[in-house]
Amino acid sequence: MEINALEKGSALWEQTIAYAESCSWRAGRELARQMREDCFHGFERVFAASENGQTAGFCTLTAKDELPPEYPYTPFIGFIFVGEDFRGRRVSEQMIRKVLEYAESAGFEKVYLMSGETGLYEKYGFEKMGEYDTIYGEKDQLFVIGTRR
Numbered sequence: 001m002e003i004n005a006l007e008k009g010s011a012l013w014e015q016t017i018a019y020a021e022s023c024s025w026r027a028g029r030e031l032a033r034q035m036r037e038d039c040f041h042g043f044e045r046v047f048a049a050s051e052n053g054q055t056a057g058f059c060t061l062t063a064k065d066e067l068p069p070e071y072p073y074t075p076f077i078g079f080i081f082v083g084e085d086f087r088g089r090r091v092s093e094q095m096i097r098k099v100l101e102y103a104e105s106a107g108f109e110k111v112y113l114m115s116g117e118t119g120l121y122e123k124y125g126f127e128k129m130g131e132y133d134t135i136y137g138e139k140d141q142l143f144v145i146g147t148r149r
Contacts, residue, residue, distance in 0.1 A: 001056065001091060003098040005045040008038055012055075016048045019055040023081060031058065031079045043075070043106045047099055049082070049091050057082035059095045061103060065114045066134040067142065075103060077113045096124050104147035113143045 006013050013035065021032035035046060044063060049056040058081055065076035077099050082091045103111050113121055114134070118141075122128070126143035134140050 001049055001051050001089070001094055003047055003049050003095055005047055005098070005102050007040060007045055008035075012048050012050065013046075015055060016046060016058055019048075019083075020058060020079075020081075023083065025081050027079060028058075028081060031060065045102065046079075047095050047102075049086070049095050051086070055083070056086040057091050057095060059092075059099060061099050061111070065112070066136060066140060067114065067132055068135055071132070073112045073142070073144075075106075075108055075111055077111055093124055100145065100147045108147055110144050110146055113145075114140045115143065116140055 004010070004012055006016060017032045017035045020028040020035070034040070040046060040062070043061070045061050047059050047061070049058065058079060059077055060079045061075050061077055063074050065078050067073060077096065080092055080095065100111060113126060115121060121143050124145070126145045129142045129144055131139045132142050
């Protein structure tokens with residue numbers, strides 16, 4: 001499994017847009033839109049997992065996620081998706097490790113993640129900080145993990 005950090009113009013950029021747009025998760029279409037509209041700046045990246053030229057999944061590292069702007073937390077892992085044919089092979093874990101390596105190289109000591117899932121991200125070393133109101137008027141869990149593991 002190969003995990004690549006992508007920015008606009010990267011070799012896998014268009015392939016990842018097409019994959020995100022057609023994947024089974026409706027949020028994939030939002031990621032495809034953000035990629036097309038060049039919404040990733042500075043350190044922000046899209047990460048794509050692939051095997052033998054076939055996209056297996058994706059995630060992002062961005063400055064903000066669904067927390068209101070008054071919270072100082074940054075950066076965030078988001079849009080974590082693994083295709084059905086690749087599930088059960090720890091692709092999410094591999095992508096998260098790659099994101100943490102990249103975040104550390106960019107000078108971050110911690111990375112955050114918002115999720116409604118219970119018990120999923122804790123197994124990768126994330127610690128729940130609590131439940132927070134989101135910009136969408138809902139509550140979600142905020143998790144944190146150190147980049148040095």
